[in-house]
Amino acid sequence: MNMKRRIVLTGDRPTGPLHLGHYVGSLKKRVELQETCETYIMLADAQAITDNYDDINKVRTNIHEVVCDYLAVGIDPKKSHIFVQSCVHELPELAMFYMNLVTIQHLGHNPTVKAECKMRGFNEGVPAGFYLYPIFQVADITAFKADLVPVGLDQAPMLELTRDIVRKFNSIYKKEVLVSPEAIYPNLKGALPGIDGQKMSKSLGNAISLSDEPDVVLKKVKKIQSDPGRKSATDPGDPEKALAFSYLDIFDPEFLFVEELKERYRRGAVSDKEVKDRLIDVLEAFLNPIRNRRKEFHSDPEGVLAIIKEGTRIAKQKAATTLLEVRSAMGINYGNF
Amino acid sequence: MNMKRRIVLTGDRPTGPLHLGHYVGSLKKRVELQETCETYIMLADAQAITDNYDDINKVRTNIHEVVCDYLAVGIDPKKSHIFVQSCVHELPELAMFYMNLVTIQHLGHNPTVKAECKMRGFNEGVPAGFYLYPIFQVADITAFKADLVPVGLDQAPMLELTRDIVRKFNSIYKKEVLVSPEAIYPNLKGALPGIDGQKMSKSLGNAISLSDEPDVVLKKVKKIQSDPGRKSATDPGDPEKALAFSYLDIFDPEFLFVEELKERYRRGAVSDKEVKDRLIDVLEAFLNPIRNRRKEFHSDPEGVLAIIKEGTRIAKQKAATTLLEVRSAMGINYGNF
Numbered sequence: 065m066n067m068k069r070r071i072v073l074t075g076d077r078p079t080g081p082l083h084l085g086h087y088v089g090s091l092k093k094r095v096e097l098q099e100t101c102e103t104y105i106m107l108a109d110a111q112a113i114t115d116n117y118d119d120i121n122k123v124r125t126n127i128h129e130v131v132c133d134y135l136a137v138g139i140d141p142k143k144s145h146i147f148v149q150s151c152v153h154e155l156p157e158l159a160m161f162y163m164n165l166v167t168i169q170h171l172g173h174n175p176t177v178k179a180e181c182k183m184r185g186f187n188e189g190v191p192a193g194f195y196l197y198p199i200f201q202v203a204d205i206t207a208f209k210a211d212l213v214p215v216g217l218d219q220a221p222m223l224e225l226t227r228d229i230v231r232k233f234n235s236i237y238k239k240e241v242l243v244s245p246e247a248i249y250p251n252l253k254g255a256l257p258g259i260d261g262q263k264m265s266k267s268l269g270n271a272i273s274l275s276d277e278p279d280v281v282l283k284k285v286k287k288i289q290s291d292p293g294r295k296s297a298t299d300p301g302d303p304e305k306a307l308a309f310s311y312l313d314i315f316d317p318e319f320l321f322v323e324e325l326k327e328r329y330r331r332g333a334v335s336d337k338e339v340k341d342r343l344i345d346v347l348e349a350f351l352n353p354i355r356n357r358r359k360e361f362h363s364d365p366e367g368v369l370a371i372i373k374e375g376t377r378i379a380k381q382k383a384a385t386t387l388l389e390v391r392s393a394m395g396i397n398y399g400n401f
Numbered sequence: 402m403n404m405k406r407r408i409v410l411t412g413d414r415p416t417g418p419l420h421l422g423h424y425v426g427s428l429k430k431r432v433e434l435q436e437t438c439e440t441y442i443m444l445a446d447a448q449a450i451t452d453n454y455d456d457i458n459k460v461r462t463n464i465h466e467v468v469c470d471y472l473a474v475g476i477d478p479k480k481s482h483i484f485v486q487s488c489v490h491e492l493p494e495l496a497m498f499y500m501n502l503v504t505i506q507h508l509g510h511n512p513t514v515k516a517e518c519k520m521r522g523f524n525e526g527v528p529a530g531f532y533l534y535p536i537f538q539v540a541d542i543t544a545f546k547a548d549l550v551p552v553g554l555d556q557a558p559m560l561e562l563t564r565d566i567v568r569k570f571n572s573i574y575k576k577e578v579l580v581s582p583e584a585i586y587p588n589l590k591g592a593l594p595g596i597d598g599q600k601m602s603k604s605l606g607n608a609i610s611l612s613d614e615p616d617v618v619l620k621k622v623k624k625i626q627s628d629p630g631r632k633s634a635t636d637p638g639d640p641e642k643a644l645a646f647s648y649l650d651i652f653d654p655e656f657l658f659v660e661e662l663k664e665r666y667r668r669g670a671v672s673d674k675e676v677k678d679r680l681i682d683v684l685e686a687f688l689n690p691i692r693n694r695r696k697e698f699h700s701d702p703e704g705v706l707a708i709i710k711e712g713t714r715i716a717k718q719k720a721a722t723t724l725l726e727v728r729s730a731m732g733i734n735y736g737n738f
Contacts, residue, residue, distance in 0.1 A: 109733065110497060117501040118573055120732045127735075150733055156493040160447060163533060164454040167526025168505075189504025192536065196500060199529065236455055395457045396446065396487055398464075 072097050073210035073245075075106030075149070078126035079116065082133040083271035084347075085264030088314055089250040091137045093214055098143040104208045104379055105139065107131070107372075110150040111200060114193040115184060131368050133274050136358035141371040147379035148372060149204065154383040158203035158390060159196075165232045166199060166225070174198055174225070176218050202226045206242045207383040214248040223247045237393040241386075257310055259288045272347070274354055281351065285344050290336040297335035306336065308343045316346045409434050410547035410582075412443030412486070415463035416453065419470040420608035421684075422601030425651055426587045428474045430551055435480040441545045441716055442476065444468070444709075447487040448537060451530040452521060468705050470611050473695035478708040484716035485709060486541065491720040495540035495727060496533075502569045503536060503562070511535055511562070513555045539563045543579045544720040551585040560584045574730040578723075594647055596625045609684070611691055618688065622681050627673040634672035643673065645680045653683045 074094055076082065082091065097103055107130060112123045131146055139146065149155065171177070177198060181190050201222050205213055206229075213223060223245060230242040257263065258270025265271060272284050291305040303309040303326040312322045325342065328334040361368055391397040411431055413419065419428065434440055444467060449460045468483055476483065486492065508514070514535060518527050538559050542550055543566075550560060560582060567579040594600065595607025602608060609621050628642040640646040640663040649659045662679065665671040698705055728734040 113498070113731075113733070114501050117498075117731075124732055124735075148735065150728075151735065153490055153494055156497040157490055159497070160493040160530065160537070161450070161454075163530035164451050164528050166529050167523070168529045168532040169526035171529060186504070189506035191501050192503050192505045192508060192533065193497065193500035195505040196529065196533070200497070391487075394450075395461055396450070398461075398485065398488065 070101045070212045071208055071210045071243075072101045072103045072212045072214065073106065073205050073208050074103070074214050075108050075204075076130055077108045077112040078123055078130045079112050080122075080126060080266035081129055081273040081275050082137075083264060083266065083273045084311075084315075085256045085258070085271060086133075087137060087274065088256045089216070090214060091134070091139070093248070093250070094144070095138040095140075097212070097214070098140060101212060103144040104210065104382075105134065105144050105146045105375075106149050106204060106379075107147065108149045108204075110155070111197055113150075114191060114197055117191070117193075127372070128365065128368060129275075131372060132358050132361045135361045135368070135371070136274060136354045141375060144375075145378045146372060146375040148376050151376050152207070152380050152383045154380070154387040155200065155203045155207055158207055158383075158387060159200045161390060161394065162199050162202050162206075162229050162233070163196070165229050165236070171195060171198065174221050176221050179218075198222050198225050199229075202229050205245050206230060207386050208379070209243040209382075209386060211243050211245050212248060213245045214250070217249055220247065220249075233390075233393075237395075239389075239393040241389045241393045256314060257307055259284050259307065261289050261307055274351065275358055276351070277355075278348060281347055282344060285340050285347065288340065288343075290339075291329075294336070297338075298332045300332045301329045301336075303329045306339065308336070308339045311343050312339075312346060315350050316342070407438045407549045408545055408547045408580075409438045409440045409549045409551065410443065410542050410545050411440070411551050412445050412541075413467055414445045414449040415460055415467045416449050417459075417463060417603035418466055418610040418612050420601060420603065420610045421648075421652075422593045422595070422608060423470075424474060424611065425593045426553070427551060428471070428476070430585070430587070431481070432475040432477075434549070434551070435477060438549060440481040441547065441719075442471065442481050442483045442712075443486050443541060443716075444484065445486045445541075447492070448534055450487075451528060451534055454528070454530075464709070465702065465705060466612075468709060469695050469698045472698045472705070472708070473611060473691045478712060481712075482715045483709060483712040485713050488713050489544070489717050489720045491717070491724040492537065492540045492544055495544055495720075495724060496537045498727060498731065499536050499539050499543075499566050499570070500533070502566050502573070508532060508535065511558050513558050516555075535559050535562050536566075539566050542582050543567060544723050545716070546580040546719075546723060547582050548580050549585060550582045551587070554586055557584065557586075570727075570730075574732075576726075576730040578726045578730045593651060594644060596621050596644065598626050598644055611688065612695055613688070614692075615685060618684055619681055622677050622684065625677065625680075627676075628666075631673070634675075635669045637669045638666045638673075640666045643676065645673070645676045648680050649676075649683060652687050653679070 107127050109123050109127060113120060116123055127148060134146060177195065202225060205226050215223060227244045230244045233242050234240050258265060258268060260270040262268055262270055272281060289307045291301040294301040306329065309326060316322045325334060325339060329339065388397060431440065444464050446460050446464060450457060453460055464485060471483060514532065539562060542563050552560060564581045567581045570579050571577050595602060595605060597607045599605055599607055609618060626644045628638040631638040643666065646663060653659045662671060662676060666676065725734060
């Protein structure tokens with residue numbers, strides 16, 4: 065049977081270390097996908113700059129860090145092309161052409177951008193680059209002809225916009241150049257909250273990073289919310305209200321043991337300390353090999369650079385091919401001047 | 402004395418033949434400027450596409466035509482670099498970075514864009530590309546470090562935006578990378594109306610093109626508005642109300658003869674036909690050598706292509722240097738990956 069290999073585009077804004085939330089929501093899936101799909105993993109520096117244009121140092125230094133996170137969790141550069149967004153010069157050009165196919169009014173209705181603008185509190189107005197980033201995302205996705213895009217639910221409007229532009233482009237220029245992508249949404253049941261119960265996020269300071277040292281993990285786990293109605297270990301508690309159990313549900317390989325612990329928690333037969341000690345052991349077992357691999361890669365900046373270089377070279381090649389097809393379809397492929 | 406040569410950026414949207422209005426308002430000045438300035442003349446195809454995205458053929462075919470117009474009026478490719486905007490891939494990338502420095506609200510206040518949107522009657526909303534074209538213009542100007550930009554008065558807000566972005570960029574990234582441009586506005590006293598008295602414009606169908614054949618010029622001159630209050634050649638007339646005199650003022654080398662003709666017009670001693678016959682002779686004397694040179698270039702498409710190619714090569718080189726400086730100042734010049 066002749067099946068076309070699917071193409072995956074995914075990535076991260078390099079603005080801080082990746083954390084357990086990233087692992088559960090995305091990295092784990094990527095490690096699986098790379099086995100069967102042509103995978104492009106983008107370090108979205110240009111996008112990160114749209115709301116960090118006055119602190120670019122943060123973006124630049126995190127490129128190396130994020131790649132070390134990738135490699136540590138098992139992203140294999142032989143299978144996944146890890147590349148730097150701003151080095152693929154074809155992307156803004158594609159975005160420029162797509163800008164003709166969407167109205168500024170339509171962009172203003174994007175609920176995710178609206179919410180993000182509110183969150184960032186742009187008092188003096190929204191930077192045009194931030195307002196338009198959905199179009200640049202369409203360029204990212206279509207440049208690689210990705211047909212499978214793992215995203216958060218909040219990114220659903222971006223995927224919708226991508227499909228709109230793909231449809232409009234192919235129809236106006238009468239050629240099936242661009243590919244309409246399908247989203248893969250994370251399993252929300254398995255979403256990992258931050259240590260304060262909110263969504264785990266680097267900007268909220270409630271994340272356990274993949275690179276956290278044991279003493280940092282210890283401190284953070286101690287802060288994890290327990291059932292606030294419970295005063296002592298002999299009080300009955302609700303494991304649904306003790307966040308440590310959300311972590312154990314995901315990371316503890318011994319499912320039955322966790323169920324037993326929950327049962328003891330309900331009838332006041334286990335202390336929160338005991339539950340958290342278990343969690344610390346479980347997280348250590350998970351994080352220790354990642355941390356060690358990470359250190360290996362981190363101590364070899366030349367090797368990491370070579371990986372980024374090669375991934376970016378391949379990404380450029382692919383995007384250049386698409387851009388050429390796009391310009392040919394539009395009728396502005398003038399040859400080589 | 403050591404004076405830095407000034408750098409000029411100018412250009413046209415290749416959407417139709419250039420006309421006498423272009424000559425008077427801009428081309429004549431360019432032919433002068435190229436003698437002393439480093440001149441870049443841009444065929445703004447990407448900009449033209451923002452409101453012609455569904456009729457790109459018009460844009461593409463007019464590139465060759467407009468270059469023939471340029472060469473015919475005396476633009477010298479040894480002195481002026483004639484290039485195709487969309488082939489300078491650095492421009493959208495620069496625009497992307499500048500988008501972070503302007504708010505979408507600020508762009509919405511641009512009176513020229515407002516007026517143009519109204520004129521074009523975008524019923525279903527303004528294409529994002531059109532809304533943002535001022536930022537792309539900033540990229541065009543700054544990519545070549547142009548410090549002298551001949552524009553129409555309606556483009557004053559674009560120059561203001563350019564200066565804003567230049568100031569903001571150089572201050573945020575703490576380096577004097579970008580150059581603040583100065584506008585050259587056309588002499589409004591010498592502005593040439595179309596044959597119906599409105600602004601001469603290819604889209605209004607009231608223009609005499611540089612490439613018009615003698616019979617076409619004849620027909621158009623016959624349509625030129627005369628003093629509507631005048632019934633016969635012996636009625637006194639107002640030369641201010643007879644458009645033919647606006648043309649004679651500009652194109653007739655015999656200033657005193659024109660003054661005498663006006664005087665006769667005032668006292669009813671010359672027919673409109675006689676005035677127009679004079680104008681036809683004068684325009685023929687002006688257009689004939691342009692038309693002949695134009696035909697020579699037009700019959701040598703390979704030669705014209707070579708000129709565009711070379712101009713674009715040089716423009717690319719210059720823009721690439723600027724982009725590198727821009728990225729270095731921003732701190733995202735990662736080397737060669």
